[in-house]
Amino acid sequence: MELHQGNLYWPSTVTDPPSFPALTSSINCDVLIIGGGMSGTIMARVLADYDINTVLIEKNQIGTGSTSANTGLLQFSNDAMLVDLIARFGKEKAVYFYKLCLKAIDELDKYNAYLSGPTDFRRAESLYYASNDHEHKKLKNEFDALIQYGFHADYLDKHAIRSLYDFEAPGGIYTKAEAEVNPYKFSLELAKDSDRLGVQIYENTEILSHQFTKDGLFFETEKGDIQAKKVIYATGYGTQEFAKTKGALLERTFTIATEPIDQFIGWHNRSLIWETARPYHYLRATRDNRILIGGLDDKLTKEHDLETKGQQLLHKLKTLFPHLTPSIAFEWSAVFGSTKDGLPFIGEHPKYKDVYFMLGYGGNGTVYSMLGAEILKDLILYGYHPAMDITRLGR
Missing domain, CATH: 3.30.9.10 (D-Amino Acid Oxidase, subunit A, domain 2)
Incomplete structure (x- = not known):
């Protein structure tokens, strides 16, 4: 799928983006993140604070997909108004979700403070x-x-x-x-910081096939295979058919x-x-x-x-x-x-154990990615997050 057309602004603001190697050998990891855009790089940075052997792969270059076309508005209000969410999910769930979005902006601010390079976060x-x-x-x-x-x-x-x-x-x-941010710079800086903290990042590495078995999750790339205990698909709009996201x-x-x-x-x-x-x-x-x-x-x-x-x-x-x-x-x-309900799809696939998705659909994609990273981190570490039912796939 061609994610964008035309003359993008954000890439013009970075003269020398960092580069990461392509995968050239077979590896094992605890968590594999597929997708090096905003969702994937936020997820990687959150997991970098824990003792988790994490690998992130991107089929092109970090931040060059939907992230480089993102306008970088960070708001706690959603495409679906709070009054609409209350009507659909009830007061408790709706208000809780809005509070999560509010907290996610503070979390983005916190992680931005860790980064060594400018992101134009304000x-x-x-x-x-x-x-x-x-x-x-x-x-x-x-x-x-x-x-x-x-x-x-x-x-x-x-x-x-x-x-x-x-x-x-x-x-x-x-x-x-x-808040507002340069999403391309932010994604690049998150990748650099995650790499510094031990996350293995590979660009120009595309998944050619996958196999989910009781012995693990197996992924084939051009020059090496990956075996993972868990996988997070953060590939955005190209994942919809596989994720089976109704609505x-x-x-x-x-x-x-x-x-x-x-x-x-x-x-x-x-x-x-x-x-x-x-x-x-x-x-x-x-x-x-x-x-x-x-x-x-x-x-x-x-x-x-x-x-x-x-x-x-x-x-x-x-x-x-x-x-x-x-x-x-x-x-x-x-x-x-x-x-249809204005909420993202974040959680474990209903048919495949240890296969997770972070799909921040909506005008609040970056905020959804941040709250999604917190949800998936808790699901991976503890098997539970209070919002897991609100954002689950197949709802």
Whole structure:
């Protein structure tokens, strides 16, 4: 599957990415992680703190799949509102999951502090605004639920939004617990730190076949075989068929990065911005003063004109911020996964013992990867995590 098309921005920010060898001999390990993107490198770094013989393999290079097309918005709010999750799973599970997302951002912050190189990680604030009057009431209900269950948030009416931003909206939820990151740099730095701590990392190493038996898990590569006690598939959207994840939907999303902006006018605290419409637009600023805006999600099988989509995103940006004069420097499209219930698929395969998946489908993929790494770490070490039933495959 071709995960992205076009001219990606994040790889242009790294002039000399680290490289790792290809596997050239047969090896044994306790845990094999397949996939060297954000999910795989977070998982590797979490396991590196424990006495676990861990191997990570990537069929191409670290961070060059979906990670390099990720926009790097880190939010505890989800594609599915808290009120919707309460309706589906009940108050206890829904609130607990939202708390896990909130904790995951703090965990990402913690691991970022361990890294030796820059990742452009920054704690950020976020505006979630009602796209129209019809959705304003539901947004207000969402704010009430957040406050009721202990989340810190402010409600902005249309006058407050107009005073802080260059655009108008009926209302919005403003939160201050979010973050932003260069996902490509972050994944590379996580790999470097995991390697330093003893995780064996191999690039340009593709699994050609696998065999799951009572004696272990066996994987064939071009120049060496791997025997593992447990395996974690962190290969993202290419794993859907094998993982048997009901309710997963693959689409295509579009993003542009502008040329650097001289001054951010009418954009309060350079906050993250997203909206209630589905599909929704999402915006952020970068360290070098560019604007990333994405959205226009559409069917994966549909033919798309990337240039046309880019111009539509630029038009949306100029509509929101008429005092800015942005121009497109990078434009790309990427495969994007979502689920019917808005939650990721993280856990053990229902048919294969010791075969785990970390599929952070949704607009909160990096946050899902962090909480997923904690869930899978506990499943591997202790056989249990309180959220294992919420994110399980086959639900």
